[in-house]
Amino acid sequence: MSVRKRFFPDSIAGPNQAWVADYVDAAGRRHRKQFKLKKDAEAYEKRASTEVADGTHIAPSDSITIEEAGDLWIKAKQRAGREQATIAQYRQHLDLHINPAIGHVKLPALTPVVLSKFEDELHDAGRSAAMIKKVMVSLGSILANAQKRGHAVRNVVRDMRGLGNGADARAEKRAKGKLRVGVDIPSPDEVKAFLGHLRGRWRPLMLVAVFGGLRASELRGLVWDDVDLVKGGVYVRQRADRYNAIGRPKTETSERYVSLPALVVNALREWRLVCPRKDTGKKGDAGQPAKVLQLVFPNGQGKVESLANIINRGLCPAMVRAGVTVDTGEVDAEGKPVLAAKYTGMHALRHFNASWLINSTKAGGLGLSPKEVQERLGHSSIVITMNTYSHLFERLDDGSEMSAAAAALLG
Structure with missing residues (x-):
């Protein structure tokens, strides 16, 4: 494996040059990739040599585009028996958002820089935060499917989830706020x-x-x-x-x-x-x-x-x-x-049902425990129930309870 300078004539602007990363893959095939800057060629040659040694390298000429990977992903979801509505939603993510912007990009070329630019373009186009999140989840699933098929080495979307996205998620949650009775939940x-x-x-x-x-x-x-x-x-x-x-x-x-x-x-x-x-x-x-x-x-x-x-x-x-x-x-x-x-959505009535299950009997509710509320609503996890409705559960008077506990402790 090597990095070398290549010269080629240009009749109009004079001689030009490029840096070529030259390497042999695990199958013994030789590959060359040109770069304008030497540092880029060296970085690619170093990454390629590591991937070849690990047996994970996929040459750009052997890779597929994001659009092609998306089609394979849709077919895999259809074979898995996903509902028609879900497949239609996935197809919309591809046709309306992913393919027009980065569908032509080959999988190895999808870097964090390209991905961040794609997110910025979605935001600038007026896409909501919720829609951008759904599109990125679909893109991450596309790359995961491509990894299983040997078309991609890494999943850039999922790699980037741990890079500061926790703070973004918390900020999004704060901006959305808690469900309020009389606003989000019918009284x-x-x-x-x-x-x-x-x-x-x-x-x-x-x-x-x-x-x-x-x-x-x-x-x-x-x-x-x-x-x-x-x-x-x-x-x-x-x-x-x-x-x-x-x-x-x-x-x-x-x-x-x-x-x-x-x-x-x-x-x-x-x-x-x-x-x-x-x-x-x-x-x-x-x-x-x-x-x-x-x-x-x-x-x-x-x-x-x-x-x-x-x-x-x-x-x-x-x-x-x-x-x-x-x-x-x-x-x-x-x-x-x-x-x-x-209230213009049926989910408002589901929210009310949750509040009715949670409210104490003296407040006209059932006073159920969080686990019972989760089971009645059919949530997949009690975390979903508590993240959505925890603020509705009755809390005891902290001041009086603490005073009684202190008095009992001190005799």
Whole structure:
């Protein structure tokens, strides 16, 4: 292995030169790579010789681009059985963010400098911090898959996670702040008013959301076979993605049993009598209709209800009727202020459910422990539960408790 100077003629500007890193890989093949500066050639030759000795070197001519690695990654995720919605999201990260900027870059050329510049470009293009984080996670997963296939030696994204990103994560968390009742979480009075203005098919759905804490996807995928009207609860065993495809719950711990109060169970009993049914047209044994898993909260044809309909026809109108609104700053034709629903996402009801589980019984809640709250919500880890809701758990009066403890210690 060596670094040498190479001269080549230029009829216009006179003789030019370049520095060439010359080495032989583990298979005995000779490789040359040109650099403008001697120090760059020496650095590359040193790194290449170390990698050859370790058996990890991949020559630039043998490597693939980030775009090619991304396509292999998508195919691997499809073979692993990832949901259509997840694959579509990965493809968006590639087509809209990664490939236009660095898709042409070969894997060995993806250095920390190139990666930092890519992040800066995403920020300058107006991408949100959350989106940039998702794109970088996808890029890290692409490189990890490329490593397994022998196309990449290192994962620059994951290498850089330990370089000051902890402080960035803490700063992001501080900026986001804690969930607040009346801002992010509906207050008990707001929920009471909201439930009092629900109509028709939306009432049982919202009752299960408020008192069961199910995710919107879990509500949309819930079937009557998983509803126990005798025991008084539901089994969460599947969910519906944004393409209305039924699949497994979000995580292993998302599969759970959730008990419900009598108010909700009675509403489900009444709803079952008029709930739309899906007819496949197929016949089972003895000419009877074939058994079909009937959805609990379907659309009018008995099929999966869209999330947009649930929000725009169920959640928001009931919020407005209940007076749980915010001023949009606009006025109607009569000069009256235009009001909009204060909470426009189903996850707000899940947040309320968490607060209801956490609040003490004297405050109208259940007073459950953090572990019980985690299990009811189906969080994959108690860390998620505590990071999100720890500030809602009741704390004893530190002053009086400490005084009593000191008095007991001193006799």
